[in-house]
Amino acid sequence: MNITEKILARASGREKVSPDDVIFANVDKVMMHDVSGPGVIKVFDKLKKQGINVDKLWDPTKVWVAEDHFVPSPDKVSAENIVKLSNFTKNYGIEKHFKYGMGQYGICHTLSHEEALVLPGEVYVGGDSHTNTTGALGSFACGLGHTDVAYVLLNGKIWFKVPHALYFKLNGKLPEHVMAKDFILKIIGDISTEGGAYKTMQFGGSGINEMSVESRLTLCNMTTEAGAKNGIVEPDQKVVDYLTSRGASNISLVHGDDDAEYEKIYEYESSELEPVVAKPFSPENIVVVREAPSVELDKSYIGSCTGAKYEDLVAAATILKGRTVKIRTEILPASISIYKRAMENGLLKIFLDAGVTVGPPTCGACCGAHMGVLAKDEICISTTNRNFPGRMGHIDSQTYLSSPLVAAASAVTGKITDPRDLK
Amino acid sequence: MKGNVIKYERDNIDTDVIIPGQYLKVHDYAELALHAMEGLDPDFHSKVKEGDFILSGRNFGCGSSREHAPIALSHSGIKAVLALSFARIFYRNAVDGAFLLPIEIDFDAYSNISDGDELDIDIKTNEIKNLTKNKVYQMKPFSDIIGKIIESGGLFKYKPD
Numbered sequence: 174m175n176i177t178e179k180i181l182a183r184a185s186g187r188e189k190v191s192p193d194d195v196i197f198a199n200v201d202k203v204m205m206h207d208v209s210g211p212g213v214i215k216v217f218d219k220l221k222k223q224g225i226n227v228d229k230l231w232d233p234t235k236v237w238v239a240e241d242h243f244v245p246s247p248d249k250v251s252a253e254n255i256v257k258l259s260n261f262t263k264n265y266g267i268e269k270h271f272k273y274g275m276g277q278y279g280i281c282h283t284l285s286h287e288e289a290l291v292l293p294g295e296v297y298v299g300g301d302s303h304t305n306t307t308g309a310l311g312s313f314a315c316g317l318g319h320t321d322v323a324y325v326l327l328n329g330k331i332w333f334k335v336p337h338a339l340y341f342k343l344n345g346k347l348p349e350h351v352m353a354k355d356f357i358l359k360i361i362g363d364i365s366t367e368g369g370a371y372k373t374m375q376f377g378g379s380g381i382n383e384m385s386v387e388s389r390l391t392l393c394n395m396t397t398e399a400g401a402k403n404g405i406v407e408p409d410q411k412v413v414d415y416l417t418s419r420g421a422s423n424i425s426l427v428h429g430d431d432d433a434e435y436e437k438i439y440e441y442e443s444s445e446l447e448p449v450v451a452k453p454f455s456p457e458n459i460v461v462v463r464e465a466p467s468v469e470l471d472k473s474y475i476g477s478c479t480g481a482k483y484e485d486l487v488a489a490a491t492i493l494k495g496r497t498v499k500i501r502t503e504i505l506p507a508s509i510s511i512y513k514r515a516m517e518n519g520l521l522k523i524f525l526d527a528g529v530t531v532g533p534p535t536c537g538a539c540c541g542a543h544m545g546v547l548a549k550d551e552i553c554i555s556t557t558n559r560n561f562p563g564r565m566g567h568i569d570s571q572t573y574l575s576s577p578l579v580a581a582a583s584a585v586t587g588k589i590t591d592p593r594d595l596k
Numbered sequence: 597m598k599g600n601v602i603k604y605e606r607d608n609i610d611t612d613v614i615i616p617g618q619y620l621k622v623h624d625y626a627e628l629a630l631h632a633m634e635g636l637d638p639d640f641h642s643k644v645k646e647g648d649f650i651l652s653g654r655n656f657g658c659g660s661s662r663e664h665a666p667i668a669l670s671h672s673g674i675k676a677v678l679a680l681s682f683a684r685i686f687y688r689n690a691v692d693g694a695f696l697l698p699i700e701i702d703f704d705a706y707s708n709i710s711d712g713d714e715l716d717i718d719i720k721t722n723e724i725k726n727l728t729k730n731k732v733y734q735m736k737p738f739s740d741i742i743g744k745i746i747e748s749g750g751l752f753k754y755k756p757d
Contacts, residue, residue, distance in 0.1 A: 195741045197756055208620045212663050215623050216693075220752060243621050251621045302661040302685055318663035318689035324751055332741060332756075366608060367655040371684050400658060400683055455608065540617035540660075559659060561612040563635045 175338050175433035176407055177373045180313040183427070184296045192337040192436075197330045198313075201295035205322055206239040206281045207251070209300025210258045212319030213326065220323070230265050231329035237269035237290055238262050239281035242536040244273035247543035279508025279534040282306040282478035285314075286390060287510045289419035293408040294427035298325055303478050303558065305397045309389035310416065311408025311426060316397065336402045338373040339364075340435040343380030345443035350592050352488065352576035353388035354480065354556065356441070357395040358449050362459025363439070370400030372436070380443045381406060386415040387484045394479045395558050398456040448591050450554070451574040454562050462579055465589040471551040473498070473584035474565075475577050476505035476532075477539040480556020483511045485577040490520045492581035492592060493527040499587040503545050505532040529584070541565045547572070554583045597697075597718070598727070599647040599675055602640070603711035607653035609636065611686065614657065614665040628664055629671035646673035649717070651709055653679065656698075657686025663693060670695035676717060678724075678735075680706055691742055694750030699724075705733035719746070 174182060178190050185196035205213055217227045230236065238258060243251035255273070262270040269290070271278040277288065281299060284290060285307040291297045293311035298304065300322040307314035317331065325331050341360060347353070361368070374396040381389065389406045396404030408426045416424055450465050452458040460466075475481055475489050486506060504524050506512040512534065515521050524531050537544030539557040547553055547566030553573070555565065560572035573589060582590040613635030615628060622628055633640035650669065656679035657665060666689050669677065676697040677690070690698045697719065705724065709715070713728040717735070724733045738746060748754040 195739075208662070211623045223752075225752060248621075254621055254623075300661060302659065304661075316661045316685055318661050318685060318693065320663060320689065320693035320751060324692070332751075334739075334741075366658055367681065367683075370655070370681070400655065402684060540620065541612070542617045542620060546618075559610075559612065561610045561659060563616055564612050568635055 174430055175373070175375065175435065176311065176427060176429040177313055177338060177375070177403060177405055178335060179427050179429060180294055180296060181333065181335055190335045192335050194335045195332060196335060197332050198296050199330050200298055200325050201235065202291050202297040203236050203322060203325045204239065204281055204285065204299035204301070204304065206241050206301060207244065207254050207258055208242045209319055209322060210238060210261065211254045213300065213323045214257055214261055216319050216323035227327060230326050233266040233268070236267045236326065237271070238267060239271050239284055240273045240278060241280045241534065242540065243542060244535055245533065247537070277509045279511070280478045280536055282394065283482065283507035283511070286310060286386070287419065287508050289416045289421035292416065292421060292424055293412060294425060298322065298331060302397045303394055305401060305404045306390050306394040306478055308403050308405040309386060309393040310412055311406060313403055313405070315403045334371070336371060336373045337436040338375055339369060340438045341374060341376050342378035342438060342440045343376065343443060344378055344440065345380050346383040347380060347443050347446065350448055350578060351443070351446045352578055353384060353391040354576035355446060355449050357392045358451050358456065358459055358574060359446060360439070361395065361399050361456050362449070364399055366398055366400060366455060366457045368399050369396055372401055374399060374401045374404045375435070376404070376406050382409065385484060386411055387482045390482065391479060395456070398558055448576060448579050450579065450589055451560055453560050453571040453573065456559060456574060462589060462591040465573070467588060468552050470500050470554055470583055470587055470589065472547065472553040473500055473502040473580050474538060474545070474553055474555040474557065475580050476503065476507070477536065477557040478507055479558040480577050480580070481505055481507040481511070483514055485556060486511065486515050486520050488577040489581040490523045492578060492585065492595065493529065494523050496527055496585050498528045498584040500584060502529045502584040503532055503538070504529050506534055508534050538565060554580050554589060556580050597675060598714065598716045599649045600645065601649050601651045601709055601711060601713045601715060602644065603651040603709065604636065605653065608655045608658055609652050610659035611657060611662050611665045612659055615662065615668045620662060620664060625667055625671045628668040632668035632672045641672065644672045644674065647675055648673055649715060650674055650677045651679070651706065652677065653706065654681045656682050658683035661685045663689045666690040666693060666695035691745050692751035697746065700736035701733060708733070
């Protein structure tokens with residue numbers, strides 16, 4: 174069995190599972206945020222009307238809640254949702270509620286690793302599609318909707334069809350100007366936004382072993398854009414050190430068997446990879462940066478669970494140090510812990526000196542909700558994960574997806590720029 | 597189950613066009629319905645009728661996990677989406693929440709059915725009758741668990757074996 178099958182077998186009390194088996198898996202951790210949370214509350218209300226008992230959760234200690242999409246609250250409806258969510262966590266005894274304006278808070282997927290909320294080998298589900306991110310820690314991490322999250326909150330388990338697995342092998346360490354974001358965009362360009370549908374996307378090889386945990390998180394994060402059920406990397410000492418330094422203990426690693434089976438193996442050479450962008454209006458429209466259209470950009474955005482982890486900010490800072498941005502540029506660290514490290518290590522000063530606006534953690538602009546949405550015909554380069562029509566604002570705005578290095582280099586020139594070509 | 601088809605001849609209809617991100621804060625089902633398909637077809641709300649079906653290409657519902665997407669369609673009156681394939685979270689949200697039926701069809705059916713055609717769908721026999729064109733197509737049967745959840749009326753009413 175591969176690692177995903179091993180985790181799902183254990184979680185369903187079976188010795189062995191195979192692709193297409195339908196199982197009910199016991200869940201170790203579950204997450205909801207200020208969009209899925211009120212949706213779950215709505216499901217609870219419906220269940221109550223149907224006479225189903227919703228008085229107690231299966232295990233409130235295994236639940237955690239993030240405020241990330243509509244914070245700071247842009248309007249009354251959003252503010253009410255935060256109140257609803259707070260009442261819910263209070264009433265049901267959920268202690269892990271990361272509140273905006275009260276110390277550590279941030280994007281749910283970022284908190285999952287920054288706070289060591291999920292451990293290797295665990296089954297982790299969340300009310301958000303990019304829950305896949307956390308598979309980089311060697312867990313089975315999968316996004317679900319409101320009804321399914323409500324079911325998990327009450328029953329502690331959920332059904333899955335065991336996925337077929339695709340294996341992406343990366344040979345050799347990534348070149349300095351190429352980031353994990355370039356690699357996952359390249360993969361999505363090769364297999365399409367449907368290429369991983371219902372499947373596991375597993376990453377391995379010497380290039381992955383060389384990668385930081387944060388880079389692996391970027392890879393798993395965007396398996397969602399290929400339609401995958403989960404993204405995963407076999408955990409190693411780097412993962413153990415990463416989680417231990419964030420307070421985790423009792424870490425036990427699950428590994429796939431030597432004779433693990435994969436539906437297909439894709440092999441990539443690091444030395445052949447280049448900085449790329451995804452052109453509007455799909456993450457699969459990949460072109461190498463040096464062949465990207467020469468458009469006048471209006472904005473560069475460095476934010477989100479995909480592209481505002483600490484190393485993403487460091488990458489942006491290497492470009493922005495001593496330079497000035499030519500277009501509107503916003504950098505929103507993905508959590509307060511990252512924001513603080515960026516401050517302590519001088520990154521915020523580099524950004525502010527370059528003319529960048531630094532904002533608080535939020536999903537707002539990434540999903541076109543608030544905090545910097547795009548006007549009609551505006552063109553943005555962004556470290557986020559989706560560029561569907563209207564994703565970041567007006568239906569006639571455009572988004573190019575890129576690595577933080579490319580987004581920062583493009584901020585300096587006002588055009589889509591390969592970091593190697595920056596003077 | 598009879599209804600008329602609203603056809604979108606394209607692939608990858610994503611959740612951002614089914615219900616744009618700015619409405620994620622909304623949890624009133626009727627209000628969500630007012631904005632269904634707004635990113636692709638601003639006239640959708642005025643033309644959709646109770647019992648209608650949507651017909652589309654590959655990877656319908658790709659993108660976010662927002663259950664707002666099947667909710668907005670269902671509360672607009674849509675009883676089923678017929679597509680060449682579905683993105684996974686949209687599919688399971690539609691089934692587990694009992695909002696609408698996600699029905700997989702083949703390319704012949706997709707090409708043959710036109711906007712406005714009246715269909716009669718029978719999920720017991722897996723037959724789709726095109727009453728306008730007097731033709732019959734086969735839908736892909738639901739897998740075992742999906743069929744059982746649909747029959748039960750959603751995940752909460754489903755009793756695992």
